[in-house]
Amino acid sequence: MKQLSGIDATFLYMETDQTPMHVAGLTLYDLPKGFRGSFHKHFTDFFKGRVHLIPIFGMKLAKAMWQVDHPGWVDAGELDFDYHIQSAKLPKPGNQKQLEEMVATLHAERLDRKKPLWQFTVIEGLEGRQAALYSKVHHAAVDGGAGMVITKALYDVTDQPREVDPPEPKKPTRKPSDLERAILGLSDVAANMARQQLTIMENIPKMLGQVSDMVAPVLAGKVGLPQLLAPRTPFNVTVEAKRSYAARSISLSDVKAIGKATGTKLNDVVMAITSGAARAYLTKRQELPDAALVAFVPISMREVGNSDINNQVFGMNVPLATNYGDPLKRLKKIAQESGASKTLAGSVKDAAPKDFTLIGAPTLLPGLMQLYGATKLADHIPQAVNMCISNTQGPPFPLFCAGAKVTALYxxxxxTHGVALNVTVQSYLDHLDFGITADHKAMPDADVFADLIVASFEDLKQAVKKAQGKEPA
Known part of the structure; x- marks a missing residue:
């Protein structure tokens, strides 16, 4: 059994019926020329020959003895493809709005923990001879970087699928007895605790040095104190089971041009676009706070070339300058705040724990999460952030799946409780694909927010042109 790290297991412990902890993708395909029949059957036959390229898809959870420590991954045996690859069809006309509503419904459903923690739904009936794939995998198994490993296994760079070597025969293994499991489990707990205590002791000098480096610029007056708490918004509530979802695309070339013209990074521009949408959305509802909204922005700790299927993420909090009306001023303020936050996060991320062992965690931590939701504490206590904004680099070249051309990767x-809005972005070809996921009660109209993303992008683009002395197109 390969035990989950503390970070991976935390996504299991955080999961309730109201807070499913899977991440997903919505991929759009142009059907192969002349294709007839069921794309679900076509895709299933194709993927059966690829699934072994993603080892985690053949693993399921196993509890530690007496649940004294984190669970682990064990071989799942024969896969139930009737469960893992579902079929759905949109009613006519099969438009974008209908697709988004279906995805919102599918995304609210938890994965079955008795099976490998992934499920695909092939969606047919889209207008324009298209099909879609909604693919969800539990966050205990993958982060954004690991998700790219799945992408590489699933897709090809031409419309002719590449030849894939068949899986190697599995070697028979003896199932340990209950006594052996108990001894191994207790020894693993003891070894994990000893290893992590040693790691903490080794990191103390580094941590003290990094805290000193972090505080020195503040004491010297070179940077100000970070914004520690976010203002209250409709997004900072206890979430319910129902979800709202919308997807939109904008030009990657134009976003890069904005960054070049303003001396800012692509991620700064993404945050500025999202900030403009949040400002407009809350202004329309007469709920825009005076203080700037704050976003949690994940940072990958994955080294170049690392293809491990697990979570390797850290994060930073970035004020979004929603108290600035001018798009350019907002962007420059965000770039300034982002740079300071990244410096701060970089100074402590190496010393941050990447694993933890807590005796009884599989029982204690889910109970605390249930209590947090049941008492609706998120409706009352201050939050550090208002939303999550994540940006992942995708392939700049066309992808194909089972002969179908990929047109978007949303x-x-x-x-989750207290942070009911998540804006995640992935680049593909020459566009940025935005996926807006929200609690339905907090934001029932994710499509309105998505349209404001596009409008905010256009406002920023025109502001840059005006600043350069060019007439808007």
């Missing part, structure tokens, strides 16, 4: 992410 992310579908997580909403």
């Amino acid at each position: 992310p579908v992410s997580i909403a």
Whole structure:
């Protein structure tokens, strides 16, 4: 049994019926020329020959003895493809709005923990001879970087699928007895605790040095104190089971041009676009706070070339300058705040724990999460952030799946208690694909927010042109 790290297991412990902890994608395909019949059957036959390229798809959870420590991954045996690859069809006309509503419904359903923690739904009936794939995998198994490993296994760079070597025969293994499991489990707990205590002791000098480096610029007056708490918004509530979802695309070339013209990074521009949409959305509802909204922005700790299927993420909080009306001023303020936050996060991320062992965690931590939701504490206590904004680099070249051309790669992410809005972005070819995932009660109209993303992008683009002395197109 390969035990989950503390970070991976935390996504299991955080999961309730109201807070599913899977991440997902919505992929759009142009059907192969002349294709007839069921794309679900066509895709299933294709993927059966690829599934072994993603080892985690053949693993399921196994509890530690007496649940004294984190669970682990064990071989799942023969896969139930009737469960893992579902079929759905949109009613006519099969438009974008209908697709988004279906994805919102599918995304609210938890994965079955008795099976490998992934499920695909092939969606047919889209207008324009298209099909879609909604693919969800539990966050305990993957982060954004690991998700790219799945993408590489699933897709090809031409419309002719590449030859894939068949899986190697599995070697028979003896199932340990209950006594052996108990001894191994207790020894693993003891070893994990000893290893992590040693790691903490080794990191103390580094941590003290990094705290000193972090505080020195503040004491010297070079940077100000970070914004520690976010203002209250409709997004900072206890979430319910129902989800809202929308997807939109904008030009990647134009976003890069904005960054080049303003001396800012692509991620700064993405945050500024999202900030403009949040400002407009809350202004329309007469709920825009005076203080700037704050976003949690994940940072990958994955080294170049690392293809491990697990979570390797850290994060930073970035004020979004929603108290600035001018798009350019907002962008420059965000770039300034983002740079300071990244410096701060970079100074402590190496010392941050990447694993933890807590005796009884599989029982204690889910109970605390249930209590947090049941008492609706998120409706009352201050939050550090208002939303999550994540940006992942995707392939700049065309992808194909089972002969069908991929036209968009929209992310579908997580909403949780206190942070009911998640904006996740992935680049593909020459566009940025935005996926807006929200609690339905907090934001029933994710499509309105998505349209404001596009409008905010256009406002920023025109502001840059005006600043350069060019007439708007």
